[in-house]
Amino acid sequence: MSAFPKIAIIGAGPSGLTLANILQRNQISFTVYENDASPNARNQGGTLDLHPDGGQLAIREAGLWDAFTTHARPESDVMKLVEMNGEVLWDENGPDKHEVPEEEKFAHRPEIDREALMQLLLAPLAPAAVKWGKKLKEVVPAAGETYDLHFVDGTVETGFGLVVGADGAWSKVRQLLTDEKPYYSGISAVEMWALDVNEKNKWLSQYVGQGNCFSFGEGRAIQAQRIGNGSIRTYACLRKPESFLKDCGIDWTKPETARKEFVERYFSDCGEDLKRIILEAEDELILRTLYMLPVGFRWESRPGVTLLGDAAHLMTPFAGVGVNAAMTDSLDLGRSIVAYKESPQEKSLADVVKDYELRLFPRGEKFAQKTMNGLNKHFSANGTQEMAGRFRAAYGK
Incomplete structure (x- = not known):
């Protein structure tokens, strides 16, 4: 051989x-x-x-x-869905969380x-x-x-x-x-971190919850996720041309003012809590252009x-x-x-x-x-409603 x-x-x-x-x-x-x-x-x-x-x-x-x-x-396999106007359509956190027996925790998506x-x-x-x-x-x-x-x-x-x-x-x-x-997918994202939220920002920790907190609308999305090290990462995404992040005129080298300008331009009509998710993620800012x-x-x-x-x-x-x-x-x-x-x-x-x-x-x-x-x-006007509907159907609610 x-x-x-x-x-x-x-x-x-x-x-x-x-x-x-x-x-x-x-x-x-x-x-x-x-x-x-x-x-x-x-x-x-x-x-x-x-x-x-x-x-x-x-x-x-x-x-x-x-x-x-x-x-x-496995405790982070939970979802919160919020309309762009701030209305919470689905939330698996808290006392009404869908309970999973101990022996089934890894039968889902930890x-x-x-x-x-x-x-x-x-x-x-x-x-x-x-x-x-x-x-x-x-x-x-x-x-x-x-x-x-x-x-x-x-x-x-x-x-x-x-x-x-x-x-x-x-x-x-x-x-x-x-x-x-x-090739460019049509989506550009701004990734932002909030570190040590349990100690530094209890509101953000509680609002996002133990897993993912998503909001979808026409041409845009806000997605926040809990990380095991005690931080939260927020991704504010827009359907824009490939050069958008470079050509939009926002000075990304100044994160504090950049976040405020970004929210004012593209998310000003969103619920106040959703805007806070972006504005209070103050510890890191990363630009991402998504390809496929x-x-x-x-x-x-x-x-x-x-x-x-x-x-x-x-x-x-x-x-x-x-x-x-x-x-x-x-x-x-x-x-x-x-x-x-x-x-x-x-x-x-x-x-x-x-x-x-x-x-x-x-x-x-x-x-x-x-x-x-x-x-x-996700990037449609009814994106959050559509996902919430699928969750309700899955859980018979």
């Missing part, structure tokens, strides 16, 4: 690290290459809800369920901070398995359907029989498979190269399925590689990759279409 192919995973996000854990658990060698200099080089983002048939299933396959239940926050998920996924991996500060320049085809990795620092790693692109929106690995690039890949995006299979997560199906966050789609990709590909290791005579690795992609494409299209539908509904 020939040696098992060398595997490179490009990107140490949820999809890349989930695949790494599944491979390690099955004694399959790999190396993860990550652009960031260290796990703490940048903020990892807000919070995620892992679905039982998505992220949770992948966590179980990776052997990390007990660790997940330690870090996850939240976990992105930072906690990253640490959970990194902890079991051998230190040498993840190489930090390795910004990929290009993947170069080499002899015998292998590939060499060329990095910006001038180093080259050679002889990979499988290169897995888990390198996100602007994937370098994707360039081997297609010329398709992400086309719904139904596909590529011609190429031996030795494939994609996971955002590299394969970048979508906006307006259905809450992105990380679950990504970790499902990792679960599917991981199982396929394990099966190939156990019975290499049944299929070639190229066939294994192609079969994985044939399952990936319709799955990714389903998630991407759900996200597009969510975007269109």
Whole structure:
């Protein structure tokens, strides 16, 4: 039997690290290459809800369920929906909260901070398995359907029989498979943080609640979410041209005045509480322009190269399925590689990759279409009412 192919995973996000854990658990060698200099080089983002048939299933396959239940926050699987005029249409916080029996808490969608998920996924991996500060320049085809990795620092790693692109929106690995690039989704967002709200701003803590607080309207949305470290992150989103954040005339280098001007221009007719969510998130301000890949995006299979997560199906966050789609990709590909290791005579690795992609494409299209539908509904005049109606129907209220 020939040696098992060398595997490179490009990107140490949820999809890349989930695949790494599944491979390690099955004694399959790999190396993860990550652009960031260290796990703490940048903020990892807000919070995620892992679905039982998505992220949770992948966590179980990776052997990390007990660790997940330690870090996850099932108490934050609650929703508050507020009309733009300030009327509360749905609230799962407080005494009327829908109670979930203890044994069913993880049967729903518990939240976990992105930072906690990253640490959970990194902890079991051998230190040498993840190489930090390795910004990929290009993947170069080499002899015998292998590939060499060329990095910006001038180093080259050679002889990979499988290169897995888990390198996100602007994937370098994707360039081997297609010329398709992400395009602007039509949505721009201002992300704002309020730290230590339990001590510093009890009103904000109580108003947002234990989970998510959303408000949708024609061409705009306000979304606030509880983070496990005691902070709240608010995202004020607008349907605007791609250059809006740069060209709108607001001086974002002065956050205090920028927040006030932003609210006065685009949210002045909103309820006072919703405006306070934005104005009192005073600790950080980050501008975000949201991109996506086309719904139904596909590529011609190429031996030795494939994609996971955002590299394969970048979508906006307006259905809450992105990380679950990504970790499902990792679960599917991981199982396929394990099966190939156990019975290499049944299929070639190229066939294994192609079969994985044939399952990936319709799955990714389903998630991407759900996200597009969510975007269109959320940024409509009746966005909050529509979501509240779905919750009432689900709970018989």
